Amino acid sequence: MTTRLTAHFALEELSTTLHRGIDNTPPPDVVANLRRTAEQMERVRAILGDHPVTVSSGYRSPALNRAVGGAPRSAHLQGQAVDFNCYGFGSSLAVCRAIAASDLAFDQLIEEGNWVHVSFDPRLRGQILTKRPGGGYILGLRA
Ligand SMILES: [Zn+2]
Numbered sequence: 001m002t003t004r005l006t007a008h009f010a011l012e013e014l015s016t017t018l019h020r021g022i023d024n025t026p027p028p029d030v031v032a033n034l035r036r037t038a039e040q041m042e043r044v045r046a047i048l049g050d051h052p053v054t055v056s057s058g059y060r061s062p063a064l065n066r067a068v069g070g071a072p073r074s075a076h077l078q079g080q081a082v083d084f085n086c087y088g089f090g091s092s093l094a095v096c097r098a099i100a101a102s103d104l105a106f107d108q109l110i111e112e113g114n115w116v117h118v119s120f121d122p123r124l125r126g127q128i129l130t131k132r133p134g135g136g137y138i139l140g141l142r143a
Contacts, residue, residue: 005038008045014038014058014082022067026059026079033079034059040104040120041082047102048095051088056115058082075107081119083112092116096141100128111141 003011014034017024026034037058045053060068060076075081086095096111099118107121111130129137 005035006042008053009038009041009055013055014079016055016058017060017064022061022064024059024061024064026061030059030079037080037082037120040106040118041084043104044084044099044118045086047098047104048086048089051086054085054087056083056085075119075121078121080107080121081117083115083117085115093142096128100141110137 002013005011005014011026011031011034014037015024015026015030041053045051057068057076058081059079060070060074062077065072065074065077070076076083085092089095089098092111092113092115095116096109099106099109099116105120105124106126107119107124108117108127108129110117110128113131113133128140130141131137
């Protein structure tokens with residue numbers, strides 16, 4: 001059984017873990033955040049021509065975040081960040097460009113190389129970053 005948050009996003013989809021043995025059950029306050037995040041992801045999906053969005057990571061419990069080497073204060077811990085691809089639309093760079101050109105309010109949009117990270121931390125700084133192949137991040141998107 002799945003719990004639908006919005007038309008195209010389920011709670012299970014936004015709180016999955018491929019790491020066996022790690023509890024990734026979101027607490028109630030995180031579920032509330034995930035509902036708002038799903039609403040924002042509906043907007044992302046619309047920006048991307050309503051192509052299906054494939055989520056690789058949403059909420060991460062502290063244990064899961066440690067296991068995947070996530071940033072200690074990652075927005076994934078609050079259920080306010082999503083890592084995804086939209087294969088029907090194009091590359092992670094093309095997806096980032098489309099979101100950056102839209103009026104969507106986000107906190108961070110990161111072109112991670114093989115996926116896109118978007119977060120809706122209430123600070124909504126509109127920060128756009130690109131992961132460097134050698135490590136670290138630079139401001140902006142590749143030309
Ligand atoms: Zn992420």
